[in-house]
Amino acid sequence: MTAVAIETGWVDLKVGDTVMSAYVAHPAEPGAYPGVVVGHEIYGLHATAKQATERIAALGAIAILPDLFHRQAPRADLEFGGEGRERGLELLRTLSRPEVLWDISACLDELRGREATSLNMVGFSAGGHVAYYAATQLPLAATAAFYPGWLTNTDIPLSTPEPTIEATPGITGSILLFFGGLDPLIDAEARDELEEALTANDIPHEIVVYEDAPHGYVYPGRDWYRAELAEDSWTRIADLLGR
Structure with missing residues (x-):
């Protein structure tokens, strides 16, 4: 893959009665490009998410x-480790389905304003769950989710009142x-349930399982990073x- 030169910056988006910050990166050269909303992990706007x-x-x-x-901890940037993880899980449990859809919809409006040629989403871990749910409710052309958890159970508010997998027909x-075979958070049974739901609803899909990968394998700078994968x-x- 040949990387193109990019520019970055921040925008403030109106979401209901609140203002949400968003980090934007785009090719420096003018042109017609697809738009992608990125869903962050429980660590918020950490450097790895950017x-x-x-x-x-x-x-x-x-x-x-x-x-x-942004409603509870604007621009939260949590450190890896026990304390950051606990705070991140605490913040994750404040998210509701309607609010998440408002947030993603505001981003889609911003992408439309930038004349994106298509609307897509890529999410990581908790953000992968958000991406999957958004795909069931919003007009996304393509969605990718890295090791999304809680899709087949009701362990977080975003997966209630019924498991998010049940919204798959949308x-x-x-x-x-993407999943890692060594990921203790998402087992083979959950992956099989997702395969069955997507197949039963004739949704174009691919489930990639890297048998030797742990959770979070895609981010550099972590012990569990797997460069080749x-x-x-x-x-x-x-x-x-x-592209």
Whole structure:
């Protein structure tokens, strides 16, 4: 993949009675590009989330990373480790389905205003769950979710009152899911349930399982980073976006 030069910056988006910050990365060269909303992990607007947004933009896309925690902790940037994880899970449990859809819809409006050629979403972990749910409710052309958890149970508010997997018939675009075989958070049974739901509803999809990958394998700078698998994933993302 050949990376293109990009520019980055922040925008403030009106969402109901609130204002949500979003980090935007886009090709420096004017042109027609797909739009991609990026769903962050429980660590909020951490440097790795911004780097992923930049990586997507470098593929040749307009990428926008919304601050999904903006109602409780604007621009939260949590450290890896026990304390950051607990705070992130606490913030995750404040998210509701209607509010998340408002946030993603505001990003889609911003992408339309930038004349994006298509509307898509890529999410990571908790943000992957958000991406999957958004795909069931919003007109996304393509959605990719890295190791999305809680889709088949009701363990977080976003997966209630019924598990998010039950909303699968609402998906109108294609979907690409990435999982690690060593991920203790998402087992083979959950992956099989997703395969069955997507197949039963004739949704164009691919589920990629890297048997030797742990949760979070795609981000550099972490002990669980797997460079070769991450690069394969990014190639698949480029293909999904047609770049």
